[in-house]
Amino acid sequence: MSDIPHIPENKEKKEIPRILLSAGSSSSGKTTITIGLLAALTEAGYKVQPYKVGLDYIDPSYYTEITGRRARNIDGFLMDEEGVRDVFIHGAEVDKDADIAIIEGVRGLYEGFDSFTDTGSTAQIAKILKCSVILIINARSITRSAAALVNGFKDFDKDVNIVGVILNNIGGPRHTKKATEAIEHYTGIPVIGVIHRNNSMKISMRHLGLVPAIEERRRADNYDERIEFIKNKIKDGIQIDRLLEMAHAAPALERPSKTVFTPREIEGERPVIGVALDEAFNFYYHDNLELLQLAGADIKYFSPIHDSKLPCVDGLYLGGGYPELFAAELEENVSMREDVLDASQSGMPIYAECGGLMYLTEKLSTGVKGKGAHHMAEMPESTHDMVGALPGHTLMGHKRVVSYNIGELAVDSIIGKTGNSFRGHEFHHSEVTEIPTDAKFAIKLSRGTGIIDGWDGLTVDNTLGCYAHLVASSYREFAGSFVDFVMENR
Numbered sequence: 001m002s003d004i005p006h007i008p009e010n011k012e013k014k015e016i017p018r019i020l021l022s023a024g025s026s027s028s029g030k031t032t033i034t035i036g037l038l039a040a041l042t043e044a045g046y047k048v049q050p051y052k053v054g055l056d057y058i059d060p061s062y063y064t065e066i067t068g069r070r071a072r073n074i075d076g077f078l079m080d081e082e083g084v085r086d087v088f089i090h091g092a093e094v095d096k097d098a099d100i101a102i103i104e105g106v107r108g109l110y111e112g113f114d115s116f117t118d119t120g121s122t123a124q125i126a127k128i129l130k131c132s133v134i135l136i137i138n139a140r141s142i143t144r145s146a147a148a149l150v151n152g153f154k155d156f157d158k159d160v161n162i163v164g165v166i167l168n169n170i171g172g173p174r175h176t177k178k179a180t181e182a183i184e185h186y187t188g189i190p191v192i193g194v195i196h197r198n199n200s201m202k203i204s205m206r207h208l209g210l211v212p213a214i215e216e217r218r219r220a221d222n223y224d225e226r227i228e229f230i231k232n233k234i235k236d237g238i239q240i241d242r243l244l245e246m247a248h249a250a251p252a253l254e255r256p257s258k259t260v261f262t263p264r265e266i267e268g269e270r271p272v273i274g275v276a277l278d279e280a281f282n283f284y285y286h287d288n289l290e291l292l293q294l295a296g297a298d299i300k301y302f303s304p305i306h307d308s309k310l311p312c313v314d315g316l317y318l319g320g321g322y323p324e325l326f327a328a329e330l331e332e333n334v335s336m337r338e339d340v341l342d343a344s345q346s347g348m349p350i351y352a353e354c355g356g357l358m359y360l361t362e363k364l365s366t367g368v369k370g371k372g373a374h375h376m377a378e379m380p381e382s383t384h385d386m387v388g389a390l391p392g393h394t395l396m397g398h399k400r401v402v403s404y405n406i407g408e409l410a411v412d413s414i415i416g417k418t419g420n421s422f423r424g425h426e427f428h429h430s431e432v433t434e435i436p437t438d439a440k441f442a443i444k445l446s447r448g449t450g451i452i453d454g455w456d457g458l459t460v461d462n463t464l465g466c467y468a469h470l471v472a473s474s475y476r477e478f479a480g481s482f483v484d485f486v487m488e489n490r
Contacts, residue, residue, distance in 0.1 A: 004044040004240045007099055016092045017247040020053075020131040021166075022105035022122045024149055028138040029168040031059050032201050033193075034104040036234025037243075038066045039227060041100065049091050049098035053122045054106030055425045055469065057283040057320065061213035063104075066227065069095060070286040074103075076128065077113050077120035077404055078423045078474035084128045086256040087287065087473050094261075100247050103131065109153055109160070113404065120404070123160050130253060132163045132246040134192070140169035143178035147186040154187055163246045166193035166238060192246075193238035201230055212321075215279045260473050264480065266296035271486045274313035278303035280330060281355055283320030288472040291479035292317075297486065304359065305329045310339040315349040315414075315486035318356025320469060323386075324396045324430070327364050331384040344389035349414045349486045350463040354428055357451075357458070357465030361392040361432055368395055390458050390465050391439055392432040402427050405448025405468055407456060413442040413464050414485040415478055422475035424468045426450070432458070443468060462489055 021037075023030045034050075041048045050063035050071040055078075060071030072091040074084050092098045105122030112121030126133050135153055139146050146167065154162050165183055170176050180191045195201070217223045273292060275284070281304065289299060300311050305326055310316075323330055330337070340360075344350055352360050367381035386394070409420045416422075432451050435458070442457030442464050443450065450456030450467055457466040462485075472478040 004040060004235070005244060007045060015250060015252040016089070016101055017099070017244070018101040018103065018129065018131050018250045019243060019247040020103040020105060020122065020126050020129070020133045021136060022109040022126070022133055023136040024138065024153065025108045028136050029195065029201075030104055030136055032230060033136060033166060033168065033195065033234060033238075034059075034102060035062055035066065035227065036230040037238065037240070038063055038102055039231035040235045040240060041102075042067050043231065046099045047096060049101045051088065051091065051101060051103040052106070053103060053125050054120075055427075055471070056106070057285075058212050059104060061282065064286075065213045065217075069098065070290075072287065073285055073471065074125055075120065075471070075474070076118075076124040078425075078471055081128050082256040083260075083473060084125065085253055086259050086261070088129055089253065089255060090259060090261045100244070103129070109133070109135065110156060118157070123157055126160050130161075130251050132161055132250050134164045134166055134243065134246070135162050135189075136166045136168055138169050139167040139175070139179050140197070143175060144182040146179045147182040150183050150187045150189060154189065162189060163249075164190055164192040164243070166195065167191060168195045169197050170194050171197060190242070192242045195233065195237045198233065201233060212282050214282050215322075218279065260291065260476055261294060263294045264296055266483070266487070268487070270296055270298050271314040271483060271490060272298045272300050272312070273315045273317055273482070273486060274300050274302050274311055276304050276316070276318045276356065277301040278305045279321075280305055280323045280326040281319050281321040281359075283353070283355065283469070285471050285473075288470070288478065291472040292482060295479040295483040297483045304336050304340070305333060308333070308335045310336070310343060314490040315482070316340070316343065316351070317482075318350065318352035318359060320354035320356065323355045323359050324364060324366050327366065327382070327384040330359060330386065337385070337387045340387045341389050344387070344461065344463045347462050347489060349489050350389065351414045351482065352463075352465040353469050354426070354467055357390070357432070357467060358386070358394045358430060360387045360390045360463065360465045361394045362386060362388045362390075364394045364396070366396040368397070389463050390460055391434070391436050392458065393434040394430050394432050396430050399431060400429050401449045401467070403448050405445055405450070405456075407443045407445045407448065407450075407468060409442060409457075410444050411440075411442050411459070413457065413459065414462065414482055415464070415470065416481040417477075420477050422468075422470060424470045424475065426467045426469065428467055442466075
């Protein structure tokens with residue numbers, strides 16, 4: 001395939017060049033192709049800004065590491081059109097302007113919140129951002145039928161601008177020729193890439209998707225070699241020069257009338273928020289952390305697995321992740337668990353999402369007989385002591401919850417005032433059991449599962465743990481409320 005063109009010098013920038021990679025369905029190879037494309041463009045000297053449609057944490061962890069620019073999530077259910085443009089434009093322009101934006105879609109192009117609208121879909125984002133769309137087709141065992149698939153996607157919504165096709169899982173030259181000829185003849189859309197079948201293109205999988213980059217780098221001796229292999233396959237298989245031309249054809253975007261990414265002046269010393277970050281806790285949206293800083297806080301990272309004590313901080317943020325896979329290590333770090341418990345009991349503001357909630361309960365059990373779903377079957381039966389700042393016993397594998405949620409704050413808390421409403425999501429394979437009847441909750445859900453009976457945000461003093469994941473660029477009270485609460489209680 002063709003070489004990657006040099007970046008034009010002294011170009012007058014009128015728009016953000018952008019390409020959206022979508023597919024006919026999940027497991028079509030979007031993420032692997034995106035990783036290879038990001039690596040190839042970055043190697044060629046491009047400043048590439050990555051995005052992920054939807055609320056996945058794991059794919060963006062690779063995109064951030066490969067490009068050196070923080071990947072951003074955009075979601076049409078959580079964000080209005082102006083909010084989507086705000087996150088997109090800010091991501092492309094912060095830390096020096098990006099040369100190109102690469103957006104990976106979620107699931108199939110038209111999958112969304114319901115059956116009759118495009119809300120929450122990749123197609124919705126493509127239209128809001130006026131993107132040129134590349135459709136990735138899993139062509140294993142099909143040739144002429146690939147043309148029918150492409151035509152169906154092309155005609156389903158003519159406002160979605162599908163400009164090219166990448167064929168994945170191609171067998172050999174004859175397979176390539178038949179599928180390419182059929183698509184270009186019957187649809188008029190060019191095939192700009194052909195990726196041949198190769199098991200080495202796969203990245204380690206787990207029950208929620210890809211292994212996070214922070215863990216994969218530590219656990220895989222050949223991590224860099226595998227990324228290099230994927231990059232070279234993409235360079236060989238995709239006409240990147242044509243893809244860049246398509247990206248530059250995207251029209252200018254209307255700028256939002258206001259932006260959430262505005263620094264806030266605070267009185268007095270900036271509070272310090274400790275953020276748990278290691279193999280067990282690494283599910284954070286970069287917008288959340290950046291907006292906490294813009295709201296007046298400093299961030300200090302620490303590891304509940306590796307550090308023996310908490311750093312000197314005024315509040316804590318314990319994000320999601322995989323504490324169940326590191327339960328023994330978390331239990332063995334007694335000094336850290338005691339520090340977190342002491343901080344909670346002394347009234348330090350603590351906010352925990354999903355994995356963080358699990359860590360704050362009294363115990364965490366895996367492999368419990370009768371509770372283990374198939375994806376957790378390999379985990380041995382074991383129970384480990386956790387922090388105990390919140391009441392309850394977390395059991396893994398009983399059920400799988402994947403859902404948008406809508407909630408309202410029932411009390412004033414670290415994330416806002418009574419009556420504030422939000423849209424978020426939850427994604428977990430655990431449940432919190434043995435909750436006392438007098439337990440207090442901060443969040444009432446009108447959509448979603450939560451912890452028990454539609455309630456979420458289990459609360460003890462200034463500690464709040466929930467299954468809901470919030471996106472600060474959508475729930476705009478998050479950052480300011482968090483920082484104000486920490487300052488009021490330090």
